[in-house]
Amino acid sequence: MPKRENISMSVIRRLPRYYRFLKLLREKGVTRISSTELSAKLGLTASQIRQDLNCFGGFGQQGYGYMVDQLCTEIGNILGLSHAYKAVLIGAGNLGQAIASHLSFETEGFTLVGIFDNADAKIGRTINGLTVRNIDTLERFCNLEKPTMAVLCVPRSAVESLSDRLYALGIRCFWNFSHYDINMKYGDAIVENVHLNDSLMTLCYRITNDPMRTTK
Amino acid sequence: MPKRENISMSVIRRLPRYYRFLKLLREKGVTRISSTELSAKLGLTASQIRQDLNCFGGFGQQGYGYMVDQLCTEIGNILGLSHAYKAVLIGAGNLGQAIASHLSFETEGFTLVGIFDNADAKIGRTINGLTVRNIDTLERFCNLEKPTMAVLCVPRSAVESLSDRLYALGIRCFWNFSHYDINMKYGDAIVENVHLNDSLMTLCYRITNDPMRTTK
Numbered sequence: 008m009p010k011r012e013n014i015s016m017s018v019i020r021r022l023p024r025y026y027r028f029l030k031l032l033r034e035k036g037v038t039r040i041s042s043t044e045l046s047a048k049l050g051l052t053a054s055q056i057r058q059d060l061n062c063f064g065g066f067g068q069q070g071y072g073y074m075v076d077q078l079c080t081e082i083g084n085i086l087g088l089s090h091a092y093k094a095v096l097i098g099a100g101n102l103g104q105a106i107a108s109h110l111s112f113e114t115e116g117f118t119l120v121g122i123f124d125n126a127d128a129k130i131g132r133t134i135n136g137l138t139v140r141n142i143d144t145l146e147r148f149c150n151l152e153k154p155t156m157a158v159l160c161v162p163r164s165a166v167e168s169l170s171d172r173l174y175a176l177g178i179r180c181f182w183n184f185s186h187y188d189i190n191m192k193y194g195d196a197i198v199e200n201v202h203l204n205d206s207l208m209t210l211c212y213r214i215t216n217d218p219m220r221t222t223k
Numbered sequence: 224m225p226k227r228e229n230i231s232m233s234v235i236r237r238l239p240r241y242y243r244f245l246k247l248l249r250e251k252g253v254t255r256i257s258s259t260e261l262s263a264k265l266g267l268t269a270s271q272i273r274q275d276l277n278c279f280g281g282f283g284q285q286g287y288g289y290m291v292d293q294l295c296t297e298i299g300n301i302l303g304l305s306h307a308y309k310a311v312l313i314g315a316g317n318l319g320q321a322i323a324s325h326l327s328f329e330t331e332g333f334t335l336v337g338i339f340d341n342a343d344a345k346i347g348r349t350i351n352g353l354t355v356r357n358i359d360t361l362e363r364f365c366n367l368e369k370p371t372m373a374v375l376c377v378p379r380s381a382v383e384s385l386s387d388r389l390y391a392l393g394i395r396c397f398w399n400f401s402h403y404d405i406n407m408k409y410g411d412a413i414v415e416n417v418h419l420n421d422s423l424m425t426l427c428y429r430i431t432n433d434p435m436r437t438t439k
Binding site: 014019020022023024026027050085086087088090092101102104105106108109110113114115116117155156179180182186188190191195197199201202203204205206207208209210211212213214215216217219 | 236326332398421
């Protein structure tokens with residue numbers, strides 16, 4: 008598949024939503040869907056959906072709608088989900104364990120190959136069939152396995168030196184649950200941040216400033 | 224504090240970042256920061272920061288910069304972090320446990336008062352001092368405790384009926400880790416979605432379509 012450039016992040020961020028929804032339809036045995044139905048279910052305009060899909064060459068026929076299975080597969084290919092990019096996860100605390108399980112069972116596109124921690128109490132434990140390794144063995148492991156992506160579930164204070172080590176090992180892709188801004192230091196890194204606290208603070212703001220609420 | 228309206232979500236979503244960063248500075252003992260320094264550290268222009276803060280009345284003085292402690296406190300107030308909105312968490316699986324611990328230790332603005340699940344194996348277990356309750360007791364508990372917010376860590380298939388129950392109990396605020404779109408049904412609900420799979424699929428797309436990468 009040719010590399011695509013210049014597609015806006017807002018289009019890219021809608022693709023997983025299309026994919027999820029089409030997959031659900033496929034599981035329910037739906038074979039065809041009109042762009043009007045699709046737009047009603049997704050809360051987007053039909054024209055928005057057409058525009059988005061046209062970025063990738065266009066699918067569906069005027070007056071006929073979309074073939075669910077085909078479109079789902081195509082979007083999956085566009086997203087690159089048939090790859091099995093090797094991933095390592097650093098930080099086997101509560102969140103790290105949850106994310107490791109999630110990665111093992113519920114995701115496409117990545118294969119978790121190693122979990123690391125620096126705490127004796129966690130090293131040697133098994134999470135979904137993977138043994139938590141000593142962070143001291145990170146270099147040896149990565150030189151052998153050559154993972155593409157690192158999941159960071161460590162405290163902010165640990166991320167800077169850790170991301171330096173991972174970057175030096177050739178890793179350029181990060182799924183970052185910490186609050187350290189990797190892109191400020193490494194502009195060429197591909198980073199997806201999941202900032203749980205920011206999401207929660209935004210919710211707090213919206214509750215506090217909701218014009219519908221008269222009392223706290 | 225007066226209710227604020229018409230402030231764009233993109234401004235609101237930057238506030239937690241300001242808050243986190245100022246808190247870090249305060250912990251380091253920094254008392255004053257220029258808007259130039261602030262912008263360099265946050266990767267935003269000084270004019271962007273001034274514009275954002277002006278939405279809330281403006282802070283800082285020309286040529287003097289910002290007083291860290293004061294600005295941090297003010298932004299915390301704007302975010303409503305001094306509230307302790309009662310929250311219930313539904314779904315005590317891996318992710319639910321991680322989020323419950325996170326809510327108990329690392330967040331401001333909310334107090335977790337109850338955890339619920341429908342699985343016998345989980346009911347009765349203790350997570351950070353809270354006993355996991357039977358989901359059958361949700362109505363009784365909520366009528367008594369009147370929580371403001373619900374955290375949803377349940378599979379997609381369970382969310383529709385669950386959000387109906389919570390909505391009927393008066394809950395209008397949701398921190399939603401499932402893929403069910405609550406706002407499609409309840410337009411007046413305040414929802415913050417954390418879609419882990421979407422974030423991961425976006426990362427997969429960006430790796431697959433990165434012009435810098437020549438091989439998978």
